[in-house]
Amino acid sequence: QVQLVQSGAEVKKPGASVRVSCKASGYTFISYTIHWVRQAPGQGPEWMGWINAGNVNTKYSQKFQGRLTFTRDTSASTAYMDLRRLTSEDTAVYYCARDSRAAAAYWGQGTLVTVSS
Amino acid sequence: SYVLTQPPSVSVAPGQTARITCGGNNFRGNSVHWYQQKPGQAPVLVVYVDTDRPSGIPERFSGSKSGNTATLTISRVEAGDEADYYCQVWDSSSEQYVFGTGTQVTVL
Numbered sequence: 001q002v003q004l005v006q007s008g009a010e011v012k013k014p015g016a017s018v019r020v021s022c023k024a025s026g027y028t029f030i031s032y033t034i035h036w037v038r039q040a041p042g043q044g045p046e047w048m049g050w051i052n053a054g055n056v057n058t059k060y061s062q063k064f065q066g067r068l069t070f071t072r073d074t075s076a077s078t079a080y081m082d083l084r085r086l087t088s089e090d091t092a093v094y095y096c097a098r099d100s101r102a103a104a105a106y107w108g109q110g111t112l113v114t115v116s117s
Numbered sequence: 118s119y120v121l122t123q124p125p126s127v128s129v130a131p132g133q134t135a136r137i138t139c140g141g142n143n144f145r146g147n148s149v150h151w152y153q154q155k156p157g158q159a160p161v162l163v164v165y166v167d168t169d170r171p172s173g174i175p176e177r178f179s180g181s182k183s184g185n186t187a188t189l190t191i192s193r194v195e196a197g198d199e200a201d202y203y204c205q206v207w208d209s210s211s212e213q214y215v216f217g218t219g220t221q222v223t224v225l
Binding site: 102107 | 147148150152159160161162165166171201203205206207212213214215216217218219
């Protein structure tokens with residue numbers, strides 16, 4: 001069955017960077033796009049962008065332009081999200097999700113990133 | 118930017134029917150998907166491509182779309198259906214997911 005397993009919670013200071021990983025299993029990794037979505041406390045989901053795991057094309061929300069990078073390692077079936085210059089407003093649960101027919105059909109368990117001095 | 122509008126809350130008695138609406142600009146011809154999210158959990162896809170149900174989702178969950186409104190219907194509501202629900206479309210012009218504002222369903 002399709003599974004996405006994310007890395008553990010992180011606590012970062014303002015100005016730092018964070019990397020969240022998303023290990024996929026149960027399907028052919030390079031055949032699907034991975035989206036990244038975050039959810040601040042008490043808020044709805046916020047789309048951040050996507051990476052095509054096959055051709056490495058990416059798309060980022062303009063909100064994060066210049067601070068956000070998606071990569072992937074096909075040998076490890078793992079996608080990565082790097083977010084730089086963190087502020088307290090980046091405190092959120094970060095999710096990876098596998099696309100299917102333009103929907104987020106499968107989700108990781110989420111990674112809590114806390115930004116605090 | 119593209120906005121999907123949902124009612125903030127819906128209350129329903131057990132056994133009754135809950136209807137959650139999602140308003141968009143004719144959805145720009147794109148399909149609508151629905152997610153259920155319980156506290157502390159990742160969202161779960163309950164309806165995709167307007168009306169289809171993923172395997173494992175009860176038949177009590179159904180979707181429809183007409184013009185500028187999509188609707189998620191939960192029949193014979195149970196206490197376990199209490200959750201936040203979000204609609205979502207793929208905006209092909211901007212190549213991004215757009216999520217609705219979310220609806221909190223309370224089972225009385």
